[in-house]
Amino acid sequence: MQSEIPDDWQFELTEHHHKPVILIRFPYDKEGLTLVRRLTGVRWSQSRRAWYVLDTPMYRQRFGLQTELAGKEVLSQIHPVNQPALERFIQTLQLKAYSPSTIRTYRNEFAQLLYLLKDKLVDDLTVDRLRDYFAYCINKLDLSENTLHSRINAVKFYFEKVLQRERFFMEIPRPKKRIILPNVLAINQIEKLFAQLENLKHKTMIYLAYSAGLRVSEVVNLKIKDIHSERMVINIRGAKGKKDRIVALSEGILELLRSYYTTYKPTDWLFEGQYAGEPYSARSLQSLFHRAKEAARIRQDVTFHSLRHSYATHLHEAGADIKLIQELLGHNDLKTTLRYTHVSQRTLERIKSPFDALNLKKG
Known part of the structure; x- marks a missing residue:
């Protein structure tokens, strides 16, 4: 199976739509296109400009990629010598009131290091050994920039916050993050999307998300008293x-x-779920968005979060101050908000292509 994969194909382990995936890139030709389309579950990502499949052991083996155990599986195979370190790590995250999702991510990333160490005590690692480990993550595991950042953050947390070794990571460089511009829907696409919504509850949730630039979690966690x-x-x-x-x-x-x-x-939650007293499911709301997107025949690789991106971009195009948009979105760093100026028509309309100045014969 692995011999079918051409040598000039490149792979990247990353996350897409909150799922672990393997991006596939290759020089465009009919043979490569035919081959990639034979892969079970393969899809095209417009935002990443690449084909992708779910990150599974089967595909890692087929593509000749180094494999790591999944989060729950690796937790059960950490050597007893490093179990106390994992427990102190999780406890410190909890005491600092990190969110459950952050604790889960940090725990899983730190566990990968502990699993690889086997019976070697993690507290004995030097800066040089950690540099070697992160180089291994890049060269052998082929981790994406985002995943590697998460792993570095998790290991850094252990040495600097749990073991109290200040500035322990000063000598360890970080990979440059890939800059990905937000996917934005045009106004007429928003209208087409909304036209697919007939159910009053569904319509209210999605209209509300776009109207205020809300994340899916923010919509489903609204209570009546918040309005x-x-x-x-x-x-x-x-x-x-x-x-x-x-x-x-x-x-x-x-x-x-x-x-x-x-x-x-509704009695408490603004949008109640299937059972009384529970909020609407975020996953159900995301699925609802995707059904409306498909019905509207929107081909761009957009998600529910694209409504928030579109809200911010359309505000900027309408003349709203970028600092105000930052506050409305709740961004800590203005740089995050400034991404929307790169995809805004208000910015792009000032640019005239030099092609338009050419004196060419018509037809």
Whole structure:
């Protein structure tokens, strides 16, 4: 099987749509295109400009990639000598009130190092040995920049926060992060997407997400008390980074919310799930978005989060100040918000291609 894969194919282990995947790149030709399309479950990513498959042991073996055990599997195979280190690591993360998802990510990344060490005590590692380990992650495991950053952060946390070895990582360089511009829907695409929504509840959730630039988790975690119609604002509580923020409430959305409230009569959560007293499932809302996207025949590789990207970009195109957009989105760093200026028509419309200045014969 592995011999079928051409030598000029390149692979990258990364995450896409919150799932571990293997990106596949190769020189464009009919033979390569035919071969890649034979792979079970292969898909094209417009944002990454690459084909991809789910990151599975089968595909790692087929592509000749180094394999790592999955998170839960590796946890059960850490040598007893390093089990206390893992326990102190998790406890410190909990005491510092890190989010469950961050604790899970850090735990799994740190566990990969502990598993590889076998019976060697992690506390005895030197800076040079850690440099060698991260080089191994790049050269043998072929980890993506984002995954490698997570692993470095996890190991750094252990040595500097658990063992209290200050500035232990000063001599370990970090890989340069790949800059990926956000995928943005045009206004007419937003309208086509919205036109596919007939159910009042579904319509209210997705309209609300775009109208205020909300993450999927922020939509499903809204409570009735978070909507302030008198002040025309929405309170977003405990968002990413454990931050509260206030966003504007659209007049059109307020009318839709009133109609929704009259019909569904929620009691606590604004959008209740299948069972009483539980919020709507984030995964169900994401699936709902993808069904509407497919029905609208939108071919770009967009996700529910693209509604937030589109909100920010459309605000910028309408003349909103970039600092205001930063506050509305809850970004700590202005650099994160500035990405939207790179995909904004307000910026691009000032650019005239030199091609338009050429004196060419028509036809």
